[in-house]
Amino acid sequence: MAKRNPGIDALVRDVLILKETEVPAIVAYAREKQVDFAFIGPESPLEAGIVDALETAGISCVGPVKSAARIETDKAFCRDMMERNAIEGCPKYRVFHSVPEAVEFIGGYDGDLVIKPIGLTGGKGVRIMGEQVDRNGAIEYVKSLNGEAVLEERLLGEEFTLQAFVDGTHLVPMPLVQDHKRAFEGDIGLNTGGMGSYSMPDHMLPFVTGADYKKAIAIMKAAVAAMERTGQPYKGILYGQFMNTARGPKVIEFNARFGDPEAMNVLSLLTSDLTEIVSHIAEGSLLPSHVTFDAQATVCKYLVPEGYPDAPLAGNPITLGPHNNALLYYANVEKNLGNLVTMTSRTLAFVGIGETLEYAEQAAEQAASEVKGKVRHRRDIGTRELLDRRIAHMKELQ
Numbered sequence: 298m299a300k301r302n303p304g305i306d307a308l309v310r311d312v313l314i315l316k317e318t319e320v321p322a323i324v325a326y327a328r329e330k331q332v333d334f335a336f337i338g339p340e341s342p343l344e345a346g347i348v349d350a351l352e353t354a355g356i357s358c359v360g361p362v363k364s365a366a367r368i369e370t371d372k373a374f375c376r377d378m379m380e381r382n383a384i385e386g387c388p389k390y391r392v393f394h395s396v397p398e399a400v401e402f403i404g405g406y407d408g409d410l411v412i413k414p415i416g417l418t419g420g421k422g423v424r425i426m427g428e429q430v431d432r433n434g435a436i437e438y439v440k441s442l443n444g445e446a447v448l449e450e451r452l453l454g455e456e457f458t459l460q461a462f463v464d465g466t467h468l469v470p471m472p473l474v475q476d477h478k479r480a481f482e483g484d485i486g487l488n489t490g491g492m493g494s495y496s497m498p499d500h501m502l503p504f505v506t507g508a509d510y511k512k513a514i515a516i517m518k519a520a521v522a523a524m525e526r527t528g529q530p531y532k533g534i535l536y537g538q539f540m541n542t543a544r545g546p547k548v549i550e551f552n553a554r555f556g557d558p559e560a561m562n563v564l565s566l567l568t569s570d571l572t573e574i575v576s577h578i579a580e581g582s583l584l585p586s587h588v589t590f591d592a593q594a595t596v597c598k599y600l601v602p603e604g605y606p607d608a609p610l611a612g613n614p615i616t617l618g619p620h621n622n623a624l625l626y627y628a629n630v631e632k633n634l635g636n637l638v639t640m641t642s643r644t645l646a647f648v649g650i651g652e653t654l655e656y657a658e659q660a661a662e663q664a665a666s667e668v669k670g671k672v673r674h675r676r677d678i679g680t681r682e683l684l685d686r687r688i689a690h691m692k693e694l695q
Contacts, residue, residue, distance in 0.1 A: 304627035357579035396444035409451035454542035464583035465530035472500035493678035504691035596679030618667025622660040
């Protein structure tokens with residue numbers, strides 16, 4: 298059963314609680330409330346065609362129609378689209394729809410191999426043969442997927458996220474962000490939805506050169522242009538997750554919406570009116586001058602339940618401490634008899650903002666450390682030590 302988010306609850310006049318893929322009920326509610334614009338957050342309703350239904354009802358959306366959302370919801374479609382349109386940044390890959398063929402390929406593959414389910418997995422479905430699983434484990438994994446998988450070369454480098462507002466034709470980029478998927482400090486443990494992220498005051502990252510940045514933007518613009526040419530114009534937020542390699546940026550994946558936690562970094566810095574941006578996206582009139590960001594650093598740190606991600610402990614009360622120097626975002630948490638209580642996914646996040654990365658990290662760390670209860674967070678996110686390791690790793694590869 299869906300729960301009321303304490304943060305959203307405090308900001309809105311009315312709330313409808315139901316599964317986000319119940320499209321007819323959502324459309325009926327939007328009509329009843331005379332909604333002008335809808336901003337679609339998660340990927341599941343995009344796959345269910347929520348934008349198609351809302352726009353048919355006369356409600357403009359920030360989010361792609363179902364066919365365009367396949368850039369995220371169907372990894373085979375995304376890779377084939379990139380290859381067909383000769384878009385740079387596509388790694389070597391093979392698409393499989395058969396268990397025997399996928400098993401045969403894995404059996405003869407020499408080296409590390411990335412295994413991706415074709416459909417949605419909430420950012421937690423990737424397995425790496427050679428690191429997380431051995432060959433037998435990889436074979437068992439593709440069997441569990443009924444052979445519906447994309448198998449790719451493993452990319453080595455440093456990940457970065459480039460998000461952009463897109464109106465179907467024009468693309469306006471946001472500050473670069475680096476997410477941290479691994480569950481524990483030192484980048485160890487299982488992949489998660491993201492344990493935290495940071496951005497720099499100049500909106501770049503020190504291991505991404507100007508040439509790398511221009512190439513990443515060109516890749517995203519080429520993807521938008523390709524979608525438009527095929528009659529599937531892309532509107533909304535386009536999220537590019539890149540691996541900066543010795544050969545330049547390569548596309549790990551595209552998402553058809555904001556990243557979590559990366560949205561908290563960029564939206565916390567947005568100085569222009571989001572409502573106006575939404576209007577320009579709907580009208581197809583978006584310009585770079587419509588989007589401005591504060592020139593500061595951000596650090597986001599997620600608190601998660603003990604045992605997360607494989608065996609999270611839910612139902613435990615937590616108590617917030619002072620967090621005057623950080624923004625608080627509620628996630629998978631509920632209020633029970635006036636107390637905040639953990640659920641099974643990421644609990645809440647703090648975002649520190651400052652003129653330097655160090656100041657932003659200290660603000661986020663202080664706020665996160667003051668929370669009492671059976672939760673934990675990665676203390677190393679946004680630290681100079683971890684950033685220096687990223688820079689050194691990139692130099693070593695180059």
